[in-house]
Amino acid sequence: MSHITSIFTDLVRVETRLYNAVNARLRTEQDLGLGQFEFLEIIDRVPECRVLDIVGELAITVGAVSKAVDRLVAAGWCVRVAHPQDRRSSVLRLTPEGKEQLAASRTVVTSELTALTATVPPDELNRIASTLAALRATLEAGSLGQPG
Numbered sequence: 001m002s003h004i005t006s007i008f009t010d011l012v013r014v015e016t017r018l019y020n021a022v023n024a025r026l027r028t029e030q031d032l033g034l035g036q037f038e039f040l041e042i043i044d045r046v047p048e049c050r051v052l053d054i055v056g057e058l059a060i061t062v063g064a065v066s067k068a069v070d071r072l073v074a075a076g077w078c079v080r081v082a083h084p085q086d087r088r089s090s091v092l093r094l095t096p097e098g099k100e101q102l103a104a105s106r107t108v109v110t111s112e113l114t115a116l117t118a119t120v121p122p123d124e125l126n127r128i129a130s131t132l133a134a135l136r137a138t139l140e141a142g143s144l145g146q147p148g
Contacts, residue, residue: 018116025112030105036077037109039068040094040102043078049092050083061147077101 023034042057043049054065069092072078077098080090094102117125139145 018113021116022109022112026105026108029108030101032101032105034109035068036072037102037105039065039072040077040098040105043072043092043094044099044102048083050089051092054092059146072098 019034026032026034026037038058039054042054046053046057051062051065051069054069055062058065069078069080073080076095078092078094081093083089083091120128
């Protein structure tokens with residue numbers, strides 16, 4: 001196996017294990033999946049958030065995002081509001097219940113990630129973060145890895 005292949009394998013395995021561990025704790029403590037948490041985070045962070053904003057950020061299909069948003073709406077955590085300039089589109093907004101769920105869930109996610117990465121020295125974690133941010137920016141600038 002080449003050096004770059006082993007780096008890729010480690011990256012994927014670390015991501016999978018971190019995701020699964022955080023997801024399990026979040027489900028236990030907040031009855032919320034990590035995917036749902038990510039959607040709530042994006043809706044909260046992106047002004048006038050639309051389905052296409054989530055599609056672009058997560059690199060998943062419009063259909064998958066629409067179905068996931070429908071589940072958030074059904075749970076009472078967000079609403080679709082008519083877009084003020086484009087009646088064919090809607091803006092996603094968190095409900096008060098969604099904001100409460102997000103705030104409580106952020107605490108759980110932060111706590112679990114802090115615990116899971118505690119053995120990594122802070123300067124190493126900062127270096128990893130910087131490297132991953134640069135790689136992500138390169139991929140996103142080239143629209144690489146978008147669903148086909």
